[in-house]
Amino acid sequence: MALETRELGYSDLKVTVVGLGAWQFSNAWGVTDYEVAKSIIAKAAEVGINFIDTAEAYGSGLSEEFIGRALKELGLREHFVIATKIPGQFLAYGDVIKAARNSLRRLGIDSIDLMQVHWPPCWHNIPTCEYMRALEKLVQLGLIKYIGVSNFPPELLESARSCLTREDVVSNQVRYNLIERDAEKEIIPYAEQEGLSVIAWSPLAQGALTGKYTPQNLPPFKDARADNPIFKPETFKEIYEDLITKVVKIAGKYGKTPAQVALRWLIQSSDTVVVIPGAKNPQQVESNAGAGESWSLSTDDWLELEEASRKITFSRVIY
Numbered sequence: 001m002a003l004e005t006r007e008l009g010y011s012d013l014k015v016t017v018v019g020l021g022a023w024q025f026s027n028a029w030g031v032t033d034y035e036v037a038k039s040i041i042a043k044a045a046e047v048g049i050n051f052i053d054t055a056e057a058y059g060s061g062l063s064e065e066f067i068g069r070a071l072k073e074l075g076l077r078e079h080f081v082i083a084t085k086i087p088g089q090f091l092a093y094g095d096v097i098k099a100a101r102n103s104l105r106r107l108g109i110d111s112i113d114l115m116q117v118h119w120p121p122c123w124h125n126i127p128t129c130e131y132m133r134a135l136e137k138l139v140q141l142g143l144i145k146y147i148g149v150s151n152f153p154p155e156l157l158e159s160a161r162s163c164l165t166r167e168d169v170v171s172n173q174v175r176y177n178l179i180e181r182d183a184e185k186e187i188i189p190y191a192e193q194e195g196l197s198v199i200a201w202s203p204l205a206q207g208a209l210t211g212k213y214t215p216q217n218l219p220p221f222k223d224a225r226a227d228n229p230i231f232k233p234e235t236f237k238e239i240y241e242d243l244i245t246k247v248v249k250i251a252g253k254y255g256k257t258p259a260q261v262a263l264r265w266l267i268q269s270s271d272t273v274v275v276i277p278g279a280k281n282p283q284q285v286e287s288n289a290g291a292g293e294s295w296s297l298s299t300d301d302w303l304e305l306e307e308a309s310r311k312i313t314f315s316r317v318i319y
Contacts, residue, residue: 002048002293002294003016003017003018003047003048003049003050003289003292003293004016004017004267004292004293004294005017005050006197006271006274007197008081008114008146008148008170008171008197008274009146009168009169009170009171009195009196009197010168010170010195011114011145011146011170013081013113013114013145013146013170014081015050015051015081015274016048016049016050016051016274016289016292017267017273017274017275017291017292018049018263018267018274018275018276018277018288018289018291018292019049019050019051019052019053019199019274019275019276020040020041020044020049020051020052020053020276020277020278020279020285020288021053021201021276021277021278022052022053022054022055022058022063022066022067022278023054023055023058023063023224023278024278024279024280025037025054025058025059025062025063025066025067026058026059026060026062026063027059028058028059028223028224029223029224029278029280030223030280031280032059032062034066034069034070036280036281037066037067037070038066038069038070038073038074039281039282040279040280040281040282040285041066041067041070041071041074041076042070042074042076042282043282043285043286044279044285044289045074045076045079045080047285047286047289048289048292049285049289049292050079050080050081051080051081051083051274051276052067052080052081052082052083053083053084053173053199053201053276054067054082054083054084054085054107055084055085055087055116055118056084056085056086056087056090056099056102056103056118057085057087057118061102061106064084064103064106064107065106067082067107068106068107068108068109069108071107071108071109072108077109081113081114082107082109082112082113082114083112083113083114083115083116083148083199084103084107084112084114084115084116085115085116085117085118085150085173086099086100086103086115086116086117086118086131087099087118087119088117088118088119088120088121088122088123088124089121089123089124091117091120091121091124091126091130091131091134092124092126092130092131093130093131093133093134096131096134096135096138097134097137097138100112100115100138100143100144101143103115104143110142111142111143111144111145112143112144112145113144113145113146114144114145114146114147114148114170114171115135115138115144115146115147115148116147116148116149116150116171116173117131117135117148117149117150117152117160118150118151119150119151120151120152120156128156128159128160128163129163132147132160132163132164133163133164135147135167136163136164136165136166136167139166139167140166146167146170146171147164147167147168147169147170148169148170148171148172148173148199149169149171149172149173150172150173150174150199150201151173151174151175152172152174153186153187154186154187154190157169157172157190158190169196170196170197171196171197171198171199172187172191172196172197172198172199173198173199173200173201173276174187174198174199174200174201175200175201175202176188176198176200176201176202176203176266176273177200177202177203177204177205177209177262177266178205178209178243178247178262178265178266178305178309179205179208179209179230179239179243179309179312180202180205180230181309181310183198183200184269188269188270188272188273191270191272192270192271192272196272197272197273197274198270198272198273198274199273199274199275199276200266200273200274200275200276201276203262203263203266203275203276203277204259204262204263204277205230206224206225206228206230206231207219207225208230208231208236208239208244209244209247209258209259209262210257210258210259210262211244211247211248211251211257211258211259213231213236213240214240215233215236215237215240218231218233218236219231229314229315229316229317230314232314235314235315238312238314239312239314242308242311242312243305243308243309243312244258246304246305246308247261247262247305250297250301250304250305253301254295254297256290256291256295257287257290259277259287259288259291260287260288260290260291261291261297261305263275263277263288263291263292264291264295264296264297265297265302265305265306267291267292268296268297268302275291
């Protein structure tokens with residue numbers, strides 16, 4: 001399976017437009033059996049995916065450990081571009097260095113291709129330049145290759161970039177899907193202007209866009225979706241009737257799955273975007289990868305989904 005690739009920002013990292021998100025290797029999503037995780041990673045390589053995104057916060061390091069072990073056992077280190085993240089509470093200068101070395105140990109690699117700040121230091125008063133210069137030092141030491149951020153608004157990203165003297169930020173990882181399109185307001189235009197990549201997390205809205213769920217068949221809420229306002233019964237009913245039914249209809253027209261159509265819509269929306277859907281089994285990996293093959297939605301079909309999506313409004317207040 002030949003998948004399209006895009007460069008991450010100004011870097012020389014060429015990644016498939018569909019990567020593999022690895023949050024599911026944690027209690028939050030329930031994939032805590034190593035052999036299942038290994039089979040998912042093996043299938044990703046088999047179908048041509050070359051980009052894995054993880055984080056220290058995923059299972060308190062379990063996701064990184066699973067990936068590192070699988071890469072070693074399968075002999076796939078050279079196949080994948082590996083991205084991970086330092087949590088926002090570990091951004092003091094010394095903590096950045098320590099966290100990076102811990103990630104390297106868990107992943108079993110000599111250098112991390114893309115190290116990202118998972119979120120700003122919201123609960124601690126760490127100056128932006130302190131952690132950005134620590135990341136720059138890691139590049140100079142050869143422990144990481146490129147710097148990225150996650151969940152940063154343009155103002156803070158601009159400030160973070162101004163702290164760097166030799167390096168630059170290559171990507172911003174943010175929530176982006178057909179239901180939640182706030183990234184289009186400021187983040188994606190900034191990325192397009194500055195030549196940065198946008199890595200879309202939750203590109204299937206935690207499964208809402210797969211067509212698997214209906215207003216009569218909602219997720220069991222035993223995982224990270226428990227507090228997701230999209231799955232409030234009255235909200236999901238509107239989303240399903242106004243958008244998901246159209247995704248399902250268009251998928252049938254192309255002989256694709258609803259997930260493939262929802263992912264393809266994002267890929268076509270901006271040449272800065274790559275998507276990192278998670279997968280709980282090898283079959284989901286293979287299905288997701290199909291969105292990255294050389295096919296396109298017609299302009300009319302893309303616009304039909306754009307217009308249906310734009311009409312959706314819902315409150316995130318759930319208490």
